[in-house]
Amino acid sequence: MAWDFETDPEFQKDLDWIAEFVRTEVEPLDHVLGSPYDVKNPNNIKLVRPLQAKVKARKLWACHLGPELGGQGYGQVKLALMNEILGRSHFAPTVFGCQAPDTGNAEILAHYGTEAQKKKYLQPLLDNEIVSCFSMTEPQGGADPLIFTTTAVRDGNEWVINGEKWFSSNAKYAAFYIVMAITEPNAPPYQRMSMLIVPAETPGVEILRNVGFGSEGEGSHAYIRYTNVRVPIDHVLGEPGGAFVVAQVRLGGGRIHHAMRTIADAKMAFDMMCERVISRETQGTKLSEKQMVQEKIADSWIEIEQFRLLVLRTAWLIDKHKDYRVVRKDIAAVKAAMPKVLHDVAARALHLHGSLGLSNEMPFTGQVISSFFLGLADGPTEVHKVTVAKQVLREYRPSNELFPTYHLPNVRKHAFEKYGDQIEDLDEAV
Numbered sequence: 001m002a003w004d005f006e007t008d009p010e011f012q013k014d015l016d017w018i019a020e021f022v023r024t025e026v027e028p029l030d031h032v033l034g035s036p037y038d039v040k041n042p043n044n045i046k047l048v049r050p051l052q053a054k055v056k057a058r059k060l061w062a063c064h065l066g067p068e069l070g071g072q073g074y075g076q077v078k079l080a081l082m083n084e085i086l087g088r089s090h091f092a093p094t095v096f097g098c099q100a101p102d103t104g105n106a107e108i109l110a111h112y113g114t115e116a117q118k119k120k121y122l123q124p125l126l127d128n129e130i131v132s133c134f135s136m137t138e139p140q141g142g143a144d145p146l147i148f149t150t151t152a153v154r155d156g157n158e159w160v161i162n163g164e165k166w167f168s169s170n171a172k173y174a175a176f177y178i179v180m181a182i183t184e185p186n187a188p189p190y191q192r193m194s195m196l197i198v199p200a201e202t203p204g205v206e207i208l209r210n211v212g213f214g215s216e217g218e219g220s221h222a223y224i225r226y227t228n229v230r231v232p233i234d235h236v237l238g239e240p241g242g243a244f245v246v247a248q249v250r251l252g253g254g255r256i257h258h259a260m261r262t263i264a265d266a267k268m269a270f271d272m273m274c275e276r277v278i279s280r281e282t283q284g285t286k287l288s289e290k291q292m293v294q295e296k297i298a299d300s301w302i303e304i305e306q307f308r309l310l311v312l313r314t315a316w317l318i319d320k321h322k323d324y325r326v327v328r329k330d331i332a333a334v335k336a337a338m339p340k341v342l343h344d345v346a347a348r349a350l351h352l353h354g355s356l357g358l359s360n361e362m363p364f365t366g367q368v369i370s371s372f373f374l375g376l377a378d379g380p381t382e383v384h385k386v387t388v389a390k391q392v393l394r395e396y397r398p399s400n401e402l403f404p405t406y407h408l409p410n411v412r413k414h415a416f417e418k419y420g421d422q423i424e425d426l427d428e429a430v
């Protein structure tokens with residue numbers, strides 16, 4: 001059967017277990033602990049490790065990875081079905097061993113790391129004993145990597161890195177960073193940069209400040225300066241000049257995983273919206289009986305379902321082709337669609353809760369801010385729409401005629417040439 005929208009009943013049992021476990025054991029962590037990336041914090045160790053052990057015992061740990069890396073090799077569709085539950089909680093991805101950006105960074109290390117690097121960084125990363133950071137964006141602009149200026153210059157058996165990076169998430173907790181720097185300044189633009197592993201403790205790595213959102217105070221998005229940072233020559237991942245190839249390995253997975261978790265976030269807002277409108281009365285009826293409210297429920301349900309199907313189909317395509325590059329258009333489409341779905345659903349949920357919805361006693365303002373996060377992290381929406389459009393237009397050919405191919409007089413002319421002699425009472429038929 002080529003088209004099947006049902007979940008295999010055996011895996012559904014796992015999903016039911018995950019849903020209950022996340023709701024009762026994991027979601028409360030969001031309210032008593034700080035960052036899931038603070039893996040050395042004694043409270044995190046005390047509360048998170050036993051839950052991770054339960055997940056491992058149930059064989060649901062790091063499901064996106066193959067068995068050779070300690071995962072189950074479930075692929076992206078099963079991961080999507082899991083992530084649309086895990087996305088309800090900040091801690092759930094960490095408890096299940098599939099948190100960004102470590103998933104993407106682990107994929108890079110698995111693909112391109114030396115045996116020694118895999119032992120030193122990949123294994124502890126997969127075991128969540130350490131976390132990692134992806135350090136690419138620069139203060140002068142993130143959407144256009146061709147204006148990055150950070151350099152890594154070869155000096156004997158070392159690379160010497162100089163430059164500044166902006167919004168390197170979780171750098172303050174990370175054991176190592178993957179840094180994008182110009183190593184081949186004279187090569188064509190897309191072959192100038194390389195990805196390098198930089199251990200966090202390397203002299204010359206300086207976090208200037210940790211930027212936060214809104215009024216949160218210190219956040220976790222580091223503004224970093226690299227001054228004469230020296231790393232061994234083998235710390236380049238992939239070929240020198242191959243940063244864009246390596247980035248696709250990382251970002252393709254990262255983007256679709258965010259999308260899977262976004263379904264959960266939007267669904268949470270939707271569930272709260274539905275509960276509220278059938279509970280709250282105004283002007284003699286429940287909110288749910290007012291048509292303008294019903295429209296918000298219907299629009300939200302449709303948007304979530306449309307998005308979910310796009311995500312699942314893209315996950316299925318990744319499993320089928322096992323190459324993110326082939327599925328670039330679909331991943332870009334998912335990435336472009338995701339902020340809008342979360343924004344619109346969360347904004348409606350906020351609005352339907354009235355003043356309570358806007359207050360800091362409900363999660364909606366945080367979700368609306370998150371939608372902007374999704375529209376920027378891993379590249380702004382506009383850039384992904386451009387990718388979709390370019391890829392789509394490659395499938396079309398221009399018309400060499402003055403009028404379009406589907407200009408009706410032309411279409412009719414061909415139709416009559418083909419079938420006209422078989423039509424009786426031609427004048428009445430048209």
Ligand SMILES: Cc1cc2nc3c(=O)[nH]c(=O)nc-3n(C[C@H](O)[C@H](O)[C@H](O)COP(=O)(O)OP(=O)(O)OC[C@H]3O[C@@H](n4cnc5c(N)ncnc54)[C@H](O)[C@@H]3O)c2cc1C
Nearest residue numbers: 134135136137141142143167169373376377378379380382
């Ligand atoms: C929550 C969060 C986490 C992040 N984590 C990391 C991280 O861990 N590591 C890392 O390296 N970076 C990270 N980033 C940075 C992210 O990759 C950049 O924010 C993103 O690439 C955009 O770059 P910029 O912020 O410099 O915006 P700019 O490049 O200045 O773009 C600003 C705006 O200009 C418009 N624009 C840009 N290009 C185009 C175009 N081609 N066509 C039309 N309009 C355009 C868009 O509206 C865009 O939002 C993170 C960002 C966020 C918000």
